[in-house]
Amino acid sequence: MSNKWKEWWGRARLFWQERTKKQKWLAAGGAATVLLILGLGIFFAFRTEMVPLYSDLTPQEAGQIKATLDQRGVPAEVTDGGTTIKVPKEQVDALKVELAAEGIPNSGVIDYSFFGQNASFGMTDNEFNMVKLKAMQTELANLIKTIDGVEDAKVMINLPQPSVFVSDEKGEASASIVLKTKPGYEFSDEQIRALYHLVAKSVPHLSTDNIVIMNQFFEYFDLKNENKNSTAAAFTEQQQIKRQIERDIQRQVQRMLGTMMGQDKVVVSVTADIDFTQEKREEQLVAPVDEKNNEGIAVSVQRIKETYSGSGAPPGGTAGTGTNEVPGYQGANGGTNGNYERTEETINNEVNKIKKQIVESPYKIRDLGIQVMVEPPNPDDPNSLPTETVNDIQKLLGTIVRTSIDKEEAQALTDQDVNSRVVVSVQKLNGKPAFTEPAPVQPAWRWYAAGGGALLLIALLLFFWLRRRREDEEEEEEEELAFAPPLPVEPDLPEPPETEAVLRRRQLERLAKEKPDEFAKLLKTWLSEE
Numbered sequence: 350m351s352n353k354w355k356e357w358w359g360r361a362r363l364f365w366q367e368r369t370k371k372q373k374w375l376a377a378g379g380a381a382t383v384l385l386i387l388g389l390g391i392f393f394a395f396r397t398e399m400v401p402l403y404s405d406l407t408p409q410e411a412g413q414i415k416a417t418l419d420q421r422g423v424p425a426e427v428t429d430g431g432t433t434i435k436v437p438k439e440q441v442d443a444l445k446v447e448l449a450a451e452g453i454p455n456s457g458v459i460d461y462s463f464f465g466q467n468a469s470f471g472m473t474d475n476e477f478n479m480v481k482l483k484a485m486q487t488e489l490a491n492l493i494k495t496i497d498g499v500e501d502a503k504v505m506i507n508l509p510q511p512s513v514f515v516s517d518e519k520g521e522a523s524a525s526i527v528l529k530t531k532p533g534y535e536f537s538d539e540q541i542r543a544l545y546h547l548v549a550k551s552v553p554h555l556s557t558d559n560i561v562i563m564n565q566f567f568e569y570f571d572l573k574n575e576n577k578n579s580t581a582a583a584f585t586e587q588q589q590i591k592r593q594i595e596r597d598i599q600r601q602v603q604r605m606l607g608t609m610m611g612q613d614k615v616v617v618s619v620t621a622d623i624d625f626t627q628e629k630r631e632e633q634l635v636a637p638v639d640e641k642n643n644e645g646i647a648v649s650v651q652r653i654k655e656t657y658s659g660s661g662a663p664p665g666g667t668a669g670t671g672t673n674e675v676p677g678y679q680g681a682n683g684g685t686n687g688n689y690e691r692t693e694e695t696i697n698n699e700v701n702k703i704k705k706q707i708v709e710s711p712y713k714i715r716d717l718g719i720q721v722m723v724e725p726p727n728p729d730d731p732n733s734l735p736t737e738t739v740n741d742i743q744k745l746l747g748t749i750v751r752t753s754i755d756k757e758e759a760q761a762l763t764d765q766d767v768n769s770r771v772v773v774s775v776q777k778l779n780g781k782p783a784f785t786e787p788a789p790v791q792p793a794w795r796w797y798a799a800g801g802g803a804l805l806l807i808a809l810l811l812f813f814w815l816r817r818r819r820e821d822e823e824e825e826e827e828e829e830l831a832f833a834p835p836l837p838v839e840p841d842l843p844e845p846p847e848t849e850a851v852l853r854r855r856q857l858e859r860l861a862k863e864k865p866d867e868f869a870k871l872l873k874t875w876l877s878e879e
Contacts, residue, residue, distance in 0.1 A: 369819070369822075370818070370819075370822070371815050371818075371819055374815065397424070397437050398437065398438045399424075399426055399435040399436065399437060399438070400435060400436070400437075400438045400441055401433050401434070401435050402414070402425075402434050402435060402436045402441055402444060402445065403433070403434050404429070404432065404433045405432055405433075405500060405501065406431075406432050406433070406434065407432075408431055411427060411431050411432065411434060413453060414434050414448065414453060415427060415434060417448065417451075417453055418434070418436065418444075423436055423437075423440060423444065424436070424437060482506060482508060485506060485551070485552065486504045486505065486506050487504075488551075489504045489506070489548065489551050489552075490502040490503060490504045492547060492551070493526065493528070493544065493547070493548075496540065496543075496544065497540075498530055498531050498534040498536060498540070499528050499529070499530060499531075500529045500530065500531055501528075501529035502526060502527070502528050502529070503526070503527045504524065504525075504526050504548075505524065505525045505526075506522065506523075506524050506552055506555075507522060507523045507524070508522050508552075508553075508554075509521060509522060509554065520554075521554055521555070521556065521559055522552050522553065522554045522555040522559065523555070523559040523560070523561075524548050524552060524555060524559065524560050524561070525561045526548065526560070526561070526562045526563075527563055527564070527565065528562065528563070528564045528565070528570075529564070529565050530564045530565070536570060538573055541562075541570045541571075541572060541573075542572060542573070544562060544570070545557045545560055545562070545572045548560050548562075557572055560572075573585075587623070587625050587712075590623065590625075590712055591621060591623050594621050594623065594714065595619045595620065595621050596619075598619045598621070598717070598719070598749065598753065599617050599618070599619040601749070602617045602619070602719060602721065602746065602749065603615060603617045605745070606721065606723070606742065610723060610724075613724075613778075614723060614724040614778065615721065615722070615723055615724075616721070616722040616778065617719070617720070617721050618719075618720040618721075619717070619718070619719055619720075620717070620718045620720075621714055621716070621717050621718075622714070622715045622716035622717070623712050623713070623714060623715065624712065624713050624714075624715040624755070625711065625712045626709075627708070627709060627711045627712075628707075628708070628709040629706075629707070629708045629709070630706075630707050631704070631705065631706050631707070632703070632704070632705040632706075632707065633702070633703070633704050633705075634702070634703040634704075634705070635700050635701070635702055635703070636700065636701040636703060637700055637701070638699065638700060638701055644698065645698035645699050645700040646698060646699045647696055647697070647698055647699075648697045648698065648699045649695075649696075649697040650694075650695070650696050650697075651693075651694070651695040651696075652692075652693070652694045652695075653691070653692070653693035653694070654691070654692045654693075655689070655690065655691040655692075656688075656689070656690045656691075657688065657689030657690070658688045658689070713755040714753055714754050714755055714758075715754070715755060715758055716754065716758070716770070717750050717753050717754055717770060718750075718770045718771075718772075719746045719749065719750060719770070719771050719772070720772045720774070721742065721746065721771075721772065721773050721774065722774045722775075722776065722778065723739075723742065723773065723774070723775050724775075724776070724777055724778045725775055725776075725777075728777040728778070729777065731775045731776060731777075734775050739773055739775060742773050743768065743771055743773055746771040746773070747764075747767045747768060747770075747771055750767055750770050750771060751767055
């Protein structure tokens with residue numbers, strides 16, 4: 350057996366020595382790769398995957414759970430600064446159910462389940478009120494935790510003390526809430542309003558004015574006034590509109606002058622005076638159809654013409670002051686002849702009736718001021734900026750002022766008034782604003798492509814290095830052969846003489862190749878003779 354091992358070892362050693370260096374390197378690298386892959390496969394196949402059992406635990410809860418798991422012999426890891434406990438993945442579901450059945454983790458807080466578990470007749474009214482307040486705070490904190498963006502909540506409620514006197518005024522409750530919010534999460538106005546209403550409706554005699562909510566960064570969440578007609582709401586809305594107008598004009602001027610002078614060489618400030626007077630009126634106008642002749646359309650025309658001629662009693666009566674007399678009436682003295690003529694014309698014209706309900710704009714820009722600071726090309730020399738450029742900037746800003754102000758106000762402005770609302774200052778800027786852009790997020794496939802490219806580059810470098818080394822070895826071998834002494838020429842061995850047996854064997858081989866059938870018959874004949 351030892352001889353066979355020595356024989357195999359000698360063959361393997363001879364085989365390895367006959368290989369080139371390149372083949373040896375490739376074989377060693379392949380073996381190392383196979384061993385590495387095999388080791389990684391065994392590691393990932395037999396390792397225990399740990400997953401979180403509970404997260405965001407307090408030190409008290411984490412210690413209680415860790416002690417329970419150690420008693421059961423379950424491997425556990427405490428991570429994230431003692432707030433997370435990890436257990437093997439295949440045991441996490443069973444452990445959650447078992448620990449929940451035992452009431453673990455027990456945070457030590459009092460909720461409404463306390464009354465069902467510890468109900469007794471020996472509790473005083475003060476003790477009951479204290480436990481009830483604690484339970485209310487705990488349940489309200491649990492409700493707030495269910496809101497998206499809230500990781501934890503602490504609630505402190507102050508209830509008014511009841512009074513035995515009817516005449517005493519009832520006190521108001523108050524609540525202070527501290528939220529642990531998720532990093533970078535922003536609550537909307539609807540969420541803040543819902544949070545205030547949730548707290549106000551959960552505590553008796555608690556109004557939203559007596560609620561204070563803040564987060565761990567000391568940022569307050571104020572409830573905006575829902576009454577849009579209130580003075581505070583109107584002022585807030587007007588200030589937002591004013592800031593929006595100023596910001597829009599400032600960005601427009603900054604972008605325009607920044608393109609011309611450079612973004613880091615221009616600073617713009619805009620102040621606006623906004624008139625928030627809103628007018629609503631109704632006009633009922635009548636206008637002629639034919640505006641040229643100031644006439645309407647004749648809808649109906651009535652003309653009456655009367656003529657009388659003859660003799661008879663003249664018009665009049667008996668003058669006097671009696672019952673049936675008309676005082677001061679002209680009396681008739683005798684008959685007379687006369688003519689009578691009456692002409693009457695009635696025309697009904699149709700006109701345009703215009704009814705307008707006009708609502709003026711809720712705001713208009715009453716006055717506008719633009720202040721611009723420009724850094725010259727040579728910051729230490731203000732004269733390096735030409736005067737023509739300053740005048741052009743002044744004209745551009747004057748055009749913006751004239752077109753932004755309300756039309757009625759702009760018509761009354763002279764060029765001097767417009768120039769007084771624009772200030773262009775040329776000086777060195779010491780505290781330049783930094784215009785930084787966030788770095789773009791690189792997708793994951795780029796990292797993979799970069800890693801693949803690096804591996805390909807390493808493989809190419811290794812290939813060229815091995816190739817260069819092989820060429821160097823071949824050159825060395827050629828040089829050795831070139832300087833090596835010539836080997837002595839060995840004489841050719843004489844060929845053995847051809848005998849009759851050799852000739853017969855050649856004939857049989859030629860017969861077997863050319864005529865295999867006859868060769869087979871010949872063999873059968875020889876075998877039968879033997």
